[in-house]
Amino acid sequence: MGFLNNIKLFFEGALDFNSRATSKLELAYEEEMEEFMILAFSDIIGIDMPTTYYALEMYPYLYSEIGAWQKMSVNRKSVWEDKFSKMDMDP
Amino acid sequence: MSKILFFGGKGGVGKTSCSSAFAYARASEGHKVLLISTDPAHSVSDLFERKIGSDIVQLKPNLYATEINPEEESEKYFSKIRSSIRKVYSVVIIEEINKQLDAAKLSPGTNESALFDRMVEIINETSEDYDFIVFDTAPTGHTLRLLTLPQLLSSWVDVLLSKRRKTMQYKEMLTGDRTLVKNDEIIEILMKRKKNLTKAREILIDSGKLGFVFVLNAEKLAIDETIKATRTLKDNNIPIAAYVVNRLLPEEVTSDFWTHKKQDEAKYLAFIEREFKGTTIYKIPLLSTDMKEAQIEEIARSFMDE
């Protein structure tokens, strides 16, 4: 029983390790992507910026990403607002 | 020395008349001048009694003019965006995107943004060709916003570029596709914008070509506002090239009424000269009729360097 448990733990750990490594990268990817979206298309979630017009030319290329982001952000609007206010504006 | 001058001031003080006369004066001295109207009322066309429009036309030897029509400019921008969609998406999605674009077009900032884009474009394309580029603008606050936009937009584009690059780098790691950063349309779009903004900033700010010209009348309220606006421009590092005191009463006034008026005016004029000492001050007479080309020619003399 002890042995089996250890095997199980080992695999879990290994699998967990793998998925965590991926998810860390994925998380970083999502984070950058979301911050980009907020800065470029904040008007969609109700924050108007003088840059709105200039972002429009990117809109067609990001159409599907924006759709997904928009769905997510409906539930998490306060999270975005929080993020927006804390965001580092230096590149 | 080549210059890019913005004539600003309160509604009706004489921005269109004075910027046109200034342009006229420099042109007759032999400088090549481009006069640009950003006024939706097309008053430069009215003044010169001919249709000017969005292409550059020649009015006189050395004097060229164009009118920026923000609606036309934003229409151009939107149709460029629309044509970029057609390459990528199915009909259903295209319709959806077009709906979004139509909504965005109605947003209140659209015209001002389109105006700014066209201004940057004209400055970048023509600054080498003219000795003077003279902008006739709408009231002051709006112009200040336009003049501070290059700074704001540049840092916005820089942050977006950095975030997009990182996003695509992560995606490269996730997918193993090493061409994502290189082929990204978004990075390309942002780089192009950055290039244009940087060039405009180099011309306007770094080479010191930008100057603001205040048009005012010799009245208490106008002076107070000009002092305030001067401070705002200085806070934003926008150099003031000159003040134009427009509509000065003629010397030979007869009735008591006009003599008093003239005395008040002299007092205000003295105040203006003290307050704005060190900067060029042009004094423009009040003419008996509204401005047409002949009157422009007449007040242009007040803009000639003695």
Ligand SMILES: Nc1ncnc2c1ncn2[C@@H]1O[C@H](COP(=O)(O)OP(=O)(O)OP(=O)(O)O)[C@@H](O)[C@H]1O
């Ligand atoms: N020195 C002057 N003598 C006589 N009339 C003048 C003088 N300066 C301006 N005007 C007249 O005053 C009116 C307003 O002038 P102008 O259109 O140049 O002002 P503006 O500041 O450009 O106005 P707006 O804010 O509406 O663009 C015009 O009818 C013009 O002919």
Ligand SMILES: [Mg+2]
């Ligand atoms: Mg005008």
